[in-house]
Amino acid sequence: MSEVRALLLTDVVDSTQLSERLGEAELAALWAAHDRLARDLLPVRRGREIDKTDGMLLLFEAAADAVAYAMAYQRALAKLNPPLKARAGVHVGPVILRENSQSDVARGAKPLEVEGMAKAVAARVMSIANGGQTLLSADARNALGEITLRVESHGHWRMKGIAEPIELFEVGEADALFVPPPDAAKGYRVVREGDVWLPARNIKHSLPAELDSFVGRRETLAELARRLDAGARLVSVLGIGGTGKTRLITRFGWSWLGDFPGGVWFCDLSQARSLDGIAYAVAEALAVPLGKEEPVTQLGNAIAARGRCLVILDNFEQVSRYAEETLGRWLKRATQARFVVTTREVLGLVGEETLALAPLPAPDAAVLFVQRAESAKRDFQPTEEDRAAVDPLVKLLECLPLAIELAAARVRVMPPRTLLSRMSERFKLLSSTGGRRDRQATLRSTFDWSWDLLSLPDKAALAQLSVFEGGFTMESAEAVLDLSAYENEPWTIGTVQSLLDKSFVRRASDGRFDMLVSVKEYASEHLRTEGRFPGSGPAALAAAEARHSGYFAGLGEKRAVAGACVEIDNLVAACRRAAARGAAEESAGALEGAWAALNLRGPFSVGVELASIVSGTPGLGKAARAIAERIAGSALDASGRTAEARTHLEAALALAREAQDPWCEARALANLADLRDGRREEARASYARALALARELGDWDLECKVLSGLGALETQLGRIEEARAHWEAALALARKTGTGAGRAACSAIWAACT
Numbered sequence: 001m002s003e004v005r006a007l008l009l010t011d012v013v014d015s016t017q018l019s020e021r022l023g024e025a026e027l028a029a030l031w032a033a034h035d036r037l038a039r040d041l042l043p044v045r046r047g048r049e050i051d052k053t054d055g056m057l058l059l060f061e062a063a064a065d066a067v068a069y070a071m072a073y074q075r076a077l078a079k080l081n082p083p084l085k086a087r088a089g090v091h092v093g094p095v096i097l098r099e100n101s102q103s104d105v106a107r108g109a110k111p112l113e114v115e116g117m118a119k120a121v122a123a124r125v126m127s128i129a130n131g132g133q134t135l136l137s138a139d140a141r142n143a144l145g146e147i148t149l150r151v152e153s154h155g156h157w158r159m160k161g162i163a164e165p166i167e168l169f170e171v172g173e174a175d176a177l178f179v180p181p182p183d184a185a186k187g188y189r190v191v192r193e194g195d196v197w198l199p200a201r202n203i204k205h206s207l208p209a210e211l212d213s214f215v216g217r218r219e220t221l222a223e224l225a226r227r228l229d230a231g232a233r234l235v236s237v238l239g240i241g242g243t244g245k246t247r248l249i250t251r252f253g254w255s256w257l258g259d260f261p262g263g264v265w266f267c268d269l270s271q272a273r274s275l276d277g278i279a280y281a282v283a284e285a286l287a288v289p290l291g292k293e294e295p296v297t298q299l300g301n302a303i304a305a306r307g308r309c310l311v312i313l314d315n316f317e318q319v320s321r322y323a324e325e326t327l328g329r330w331l332k333r334a335t336q337a338r339f340v341v342t343t344r345e346v347l348g349l350v351g352e353e354t355l356a357l358a359p360l361p362a363p364d365a366a367v368l369f370v371q372r373a374e375s376a377k378r379d380f381q382p383t384e385e386d387r388a389a390v391d392p393l394v395k396l397l398e399c400l401p402l403a404i405e406l407a408a409a410r411v412r413v414m415p416p417r418t419l420l421s422r423m424s425e426r427f428k429l430l431s432s433t434g435g436r437r438d439r440q441a442t443l444r445s446t447f448d449w450s451w452d453l454l455s456l457p458d459k460a461a462l463a464q465l466s467v468f469e470g471g472f473t474m475e476s477a478e479a480v481l482d483l484s485a486y487e488n489e490p491w492t493i494g495t496v497q498s499l500l501d502k503s504f505v506r507r508a509s510d511g512r513f514d515m516l517v518s519v520k521e522y523a524s525e526h527l528r529t530e531g532r533f534p535g536s537g538p539a540a541l542a543a544a545e546a547r548h549s550g551y552f553a554g555l556g557e558k559r560a561v562a563g564a565c566v567e568i569d570n571l572v573a574a575c576r577r578a579a580a581r582g583a584a585e586e587s588a589g590a591l592e593g594a595w596a597a598l599n600l601r602g603p604f605s606v607g608v609e610l611a612s613i614v615s616g617t618p619g620l621g622k623a624a625r626a627i628a629e630r631i632a633g634s635a636l637d638a639s640g641r642t643a644e645a646r647t648h649l650e651a652a653l654a655l656a657r658e659a660q661d662p663w664c665e666a667r668a669l670a671n672l673a674d675l676r677d678g679r680r681e682e683a684r685a686s687y688a689r690a691l692a693l694a695r696e697l698g699d700w701d702l703e704c705k706v707l708s709g710l711g712a713l714e715t716q717l718g719r720i721e722e723a724r725a726h727w728e729a730a731l732a733l734a735r736k737t738g739t740g741a742g743r744a745a746c747s748a749i750w751a752a753c754t
Contacts, residue, residue: 002094006066007122011055013131045069063143088134089126092143093118124159138167159187188258199258216364239357240503241446242402245342262309270315300333316343323347345502359399372408389416457490463527470569471514479551549574553589560593568597584617588624607635626655666693704733
């Protein structure tokens with residue numbers, strides 16, 4: 001549990017020079033005197049020593065005690081022979097205190113450990129101070145209250161490892177100099193301009209101006225800063241068009257400008273198509289006139305000459321084939337430089353780190369919509385109905401910044417509630433209504449830009465992947481994708497990886513992938529339209545859907561409910577598609593899997609609807625009709641329509657017997673027995689016959705289900721001993737089959753009967 005404490009860190013300056021100037025004995029005596037005076041001051045101010053190196057980490061109950069100690073400590077150092085100076089930093093914040101055991105202390109551990117961000121902040125505050133200077137964080141200053149000592153602000157400082165700038169104060173005697181500390185590697189002074197903090201000192205750059213407000217992305221900005229601080233030389237910010245990559249790295253460049261004394265250089269590569277195009281764009285950003293020297297070499301030398309600088313290469317995807325010849329060489333030549341690239345695909349360079357840019361969080365997306373709507377229409381005053389429409393609207397826009405900005409511009413002609421109702425016309429709605437003519441003037445043109453960069457196999461694969469609903473696995477992709485028309489038929493795994501690297505496909509979880517709805521709709525349009533890639537058109541759509549429904553029809557009930565029924569949308573779509581094209585037996589197989597998931601997740605009404613659709617499919621055999629009737633009965637029973645359920649289940653039983661399908665017969669009998677319509681003896685007989693069939697078939701799962709039903713029935717009839725016997729048998733089977741849910745259910749009900 002955290003506790004609020006005052007932390008004081010000190011550090012004796014010029015200790016290395018002291019060790020060189022003094023002999024070992026004299027230096028040891030000086031440090032002993034230092035330690036003695038520092039420790040003698042602690043009891044007076046109720047402080048506790050936590051750690052010691054060239055300075056000390058001290059813990060106090062109150063900021064006033066920490067400051068009083070720091071003043072006394074600085075005065076005492078000045079009286080030593082030779083006199084010493086120390087920098088000191090005070091911060092107040094929550095810390096976690098952990099006592100070490102006596103045995104650990106005996107082995108050299110500190111008696112008390114202090115953990116928490118407050119410790120890092122105190123260290124940064126101390127690192128900025130000059131020798132003899134004591135600095136306070138804003139939290140320490142606020143906790144200090146009114147004191148007789150002089151306290152002056154030295155402005156706000158951005159410090160490494162701390163997301164937001166912190167105001168620093170100096171505390172001292174009235175005659176102290178109060179000179180602002182100089183900028184250093186671990187911190188520098190910043191001033192506020194609008195909503196961004198800029199370095200107080202002048203640093204050269206070629207960053208574009210930000211023309212409107214920046215919303216959200218604080219965690220992503222902090223993560224990018226963390227990676228560069230940790231030593232990353234190259235970070236590629238990945239994302240599909242419209243996620244706001246350019247805006248993010250522009251804000252990063254402005255906000256962390258002071259981290260790069262060699263400047264921040266923004267290079268727009270959107271018009272580059274060749275190596276010379278890259279060189280021209282980078283030279284223009286760096287203000288380097290290209291001469292007779294080979295341009296990539298000249299630019300590498302120019303970047304290296306700027307020392308610690310940041311080079312931003314925006315829109316690298318269309319020239320990624322030149323990455324090794326340009327960026328790869330610059331990384332080797334300019335060792336102090338850092339590079340951030342925005343791209344829709346991984347570059348594959350040694351040392352490259354990737355930072356995937358997801359759509360905005362929903363709350364930030366709503367804020368962005370309102371702000372842009374207010375900019376588009378100065379008198380924009382949303383009604384309560386409009387406000388209620390914003391959240392679902394931005395979710396339908398998938399929280400994609402470009403889509404939100406384009407939609408917000410439409411408030412000039414229609415309110416948010418109307419926009420929401422028109423989302424079926426997504427690509428018409430999301431186009432610029434002003435003078436914008438660049439590749440992001442519409443959502444479609446943004447996607448077109450990325451589509452044009454794909455290889456033909458990647459185009460075919462992306463289009464075919466659009467038939468999935470709710471995502472896909474690599475196994476299902478291998479079953480659905482047909483790339484046999486291409487030379488040396490591409491490997492499905494490699495193709496999906498390529499689309500993932502190019503940000504068209506997202507990793508939803510381990511082993512599962514999906515696409516933004518906007519991307520899916522865009523890809524689907526290409527699949528069904530002739531001339532978009534070799535073989536595209538209605539026939540390609542029909543063939544891909546047929547492969548999709550064929551795969552999911554054979555999935556089986558166990559796999560249909562795996563992963564919390566994650567394939568439910570694919571199963572429902574497969575059932576509908578198979579029935580629509582008249583694949584009767586296939587539609588029945590897909591129906592079984594779909595109902596297995598719907599029975600657990602709902603809605604049951606979809607199960608009723610699908611069973612009706614399958615039942616009406618021409619050419620449906622008796623066994624398949626029995627499946628459709630049985631599932632119709634089960635879904636109706638789950639929906640509380642017991643009388644209708646019995647009619648369908650009795651029809652299923654008759655059809656199963658005609659088709660000589662004992663498995664379907666056993667299921668239909670068990671479903672009939674499950675009906676709670678008062679026919680208990682009839683239910684017992686049905687369970688008994690179902691149990692016999694299940695044992696003949698060796699179907700342990702079905703046997704377990706029937707035994708559970710019998711246990712419940714016997715309990716209702718007051719036959720507790722018989723019920724217990726059935727539950728024990730069901731539980732034993734559940735343990736044997738390893739069905740966790742069935743085992744838990746059996747255990748719970750059996751426990752209730754004992």
